[in-house]
Each structure stands twice: as structure tokens, then as C-alpha cells.
Amino acid sequence: MKTPILRKYEARLAEVNDQLIYFLFSDAEVEAHLEKNTKNNEDKYTTDIFPDNQFSERLHIKASALTEFRRKSFNTLVGVSLISAVEYLLYYIEEIEDYRASVLPSLHDSINDDKPEQQLASKIKAWGGNEIHSAIIKTIKYLRLRRNHIAHLGEEMTQDFSSLIKNDANHLNGYWKSKKNRNL
Secondary structure, eight states: OOOHHHHHHHHHHHHHHHHHHHHHHHHHHHHHHHHHHHTTOTTSBHHHHOTTOTTHHHHOOBGGGHHHHHHHHHHHHHHHHHHHHHHHHHHHHHHHHHHHHHHSOOGGGGOOOSSHHHHHHHHHHHTTOOOOOHHHHHHHHHHHHHHHHHHTTOSSOOHHHHHHHHHHHHHHHHHHHHHHHTTO
């Protein structure tokens, strides 16, 4: 049964992707502009080099620091994009579970787990559907744990996250590589 739920979340994920691509595009343009304007000016400040830019005073760093600042900006944007994308995924799962429960109520609708990917797998199995491939469940787990690591400012990976990477990275890479090779 098709629902408009998927389209809503696909559109949001496309927006996140478009913004990330736009940032990469504009960053490439900024890199060329910065190189041209900061060459031989490494010791000057942004206020000296870009006096007409309304944000140069707020930034106020030496030209030699701009490359590192750009790199950190990129990492922040990617982290925020990942957090948003994972939130959309987890809300999608929740809406699908709620929709299924409203269309075909079941005793198993009350299955509750702190790990949304495990909850989804348990419900689908209990509802009598085809089991979700373990690589998909582990991918959702990876994304959730990666999101948590970024959002909660983790300096070190949690044991769960570290274990998943150590034990399942090759399996997940192989699974998604095979999907890519089949144009899926």
C-alpha cells in the first residue's frame, strides 16, 4: 500500500542533499576567491582584505587561518546535515509504524524499544512480514549512533558504536556496494 509518508520524507532528504551540494559548489567558488585575495596576505586580517564584507569584522581572523576555518565549517555543515537526515529517517520509521497500526491494528503495535531500528525489525517480524535485511537494520543503527556521536559532542565512540564499526563495517560496505553496482 502506497502512502504519502515516503514522499514527504524523501522531499526533506532531497532538501538536505541539495543544501549540502550547494555548500560544496559555493565552497569551491570561495576557495578560488580566497586564494586570489589572500595570496601574499597571510598575516593580514579579514577586515584588512575584505573591508566591504559585513562579516569580516565578526570573523576577524588572519588570512592564513581561513583554510582551517573553511574545513571546520564544512565539517560542521556535514554533521548538521547528517543529524537532520537521521532525524527525518527516524520520524519516517515512527510514522510508518503508526500508519500500519491505524490501518491494521495488532497486538504487536505496542512493541517498544529504545533502539528504533530494533523496534522496527521486531514489529515487522511480529506482523508476519518479510524480515528486513540485517544490513538495513545495522545501517539505521550506524546512522543513529553516528548522529548521537555528533549531536552529543562525543569525544570517543561509545562501546556500541565502536563494536558496530569493528564487527559490521565490512558487511555493510559490501552490502551497499552490491546495491550500488545493481543501480539500486
